[in-house]
Amino acid sequence: MPEGDTVARQCRILDDALAGAVLTTCDLRVPRAATADLTGWRVAEVRPRGKHLLLRLTPPVPGPPPMTLHNHLMMDGIWHVDGKALRSSDTSAGPRSPDTIRILLEARREDGRERRAIAYDVKQVQLLRTADEEQLLGSLGPDLLDATWDEDPSLRERAITNLAAEPERPIGLAMLDQHVLAGIGNIYRSELCFLRRLHPAAPVAAETDLGALVDLARRLLVLNQDREVRVTTGGMLGRDGNLWVYGRGGKQCRRCRTRIERGELAEPRLEGTEARVLWFCPRCQAGPRCPPPAPPRRGRRR
Ligand SMILES: [Zn+2]
Structure with a gap:
């Protein structure tokens, strides 16, 4: 499962690509959000919170409240920007099957440049009001990569x-x-x-x-x-x-x-x-209640 540093890095790259851009395509391939149409909405920013990714959006016209597109990388999730995987040592950066696309965004920046961001295998995809983020994530402990950590x-x-x-x-x-x-x-x-x-x-x-x-x-x-x-x-x-x-x-x-x-x-x-x-290391980390070593297991190690 990706660690907080991986999530922060993917958010930063997504933020560089999308912040300020207007969505021209927003295809959410999860049942609970499939009917949402966010075409015309502007990406305000992409921010991590622990291991959660928050894509914050502002509406094209005054009135609707700002929304957040939430997702979590869980075990195998990864974002690709303009066809390039946001590599990390946690997850395979290799090609992914189109069947595993959960979020597909296309956006036009002010300089006219089109950007494309695709999330494969991400979980917990949901749209919520930005004002309700605390309801979803308020029970998380302090984020070790919180931008205000040194001041607060x-x-x-x-x-x-x-x-x-x-x-x-x-x-x-x-x-x-x-x-x-x-x-x-x-x-x-x-x-x-x-x-x-x-x-x-x-x-x-x-x-x-x-x-x-x-x-x-x-x-x-x-x-x-x-x-x-x-x-x-x-x-x-x-x-x-x-x-x-x-x-x-x-x-x-x-x-x-x-x-x-x-x-x-x-x-x-x-x-x-x-x-x-x-x-x-049983010597460097000798301690009480050592669990017995587990037998070797084939397959995934995380
Ligand atoms: Zn040792």
């Missing part, structure tokens, strides 16, 4: 408070919970636990400096939001040396040479959800 210390404080609210919860689950803080996905979960020397199944209380954890999470997301290939190791380890533990089961820990293990953590409160795989 309450965001960081709220992230810390939210994490600390459940000291017994496994840290590897708390970090992924977008209602606690928004932006961390499965890759950063594994990498952050390694960098903070925390076993993913250890309770939140095992992290003695939650502020440092939040600061590190934000720093990594900010550093990577303009990159196509995500790096958490500082980029000094050469080719294939971008990540510490994620996806490296059976390989040597870059720090202590112990074999990286693969585990799973299930969210007990969300019955029926699939446990998500993670990786850790």
Whole structure:
């Protein structure tokens, strides 16, 4: 599942392409929005909120309220602009089947240039009043890539408070919970636990400096939001040396040479959800309640 930095990057490219342009085609291929006609509406901006993409639109004539076209990349969603995939290391940037188009937008900019943006496989496509965005997303925790993060210390404080609210919860689950803080996905979960020397199944209380954890999470997301290939190791380890533990089961820990293990953590409160795989170094991240390593599984690893 794409991480917050990927979503932010796709939003920025979409915003560069579409902001200020007037829609000449708006084809929403989802049942709940299929009849909406937004031709003539102007794209005001495209903004991320955690892992959600918000395409804000203003009406062609005074009267109707501004609207937001919401979507979420979930596992496999990706936007293409002018036929080019907005590449990321999270999702395949290869060709997509036309059957998986969920949003097709064509827009004319003031300079007369036509732009085309297509969303493949995105989920949760819906149109709502921009004024109602909070109803949809207000329960999200503070967004680690919020543009006001540095000026508004309450965001960081709220992230810390939210994490600390459940000291017994496994840290590897708390970090992924977008209602606690928004932006961390499965890759950063594994990498952050390694960098903070925390076993993913250890309770939140095992992290003695939650502020440092939040600061590190934000720093990594900010550093990577303009990159196509995500790096958490500082980029000094050469080719294939971008990540510490994620996806490296059976390989040597870059720090202590112990074999990286693969585990799973299930969210007990969300019955029926699939446990998500993670990786850790059993030596660097020795901790209580280590889950047994999971057997190798074929197929998708996210
Ligand atoms: Zn190690």
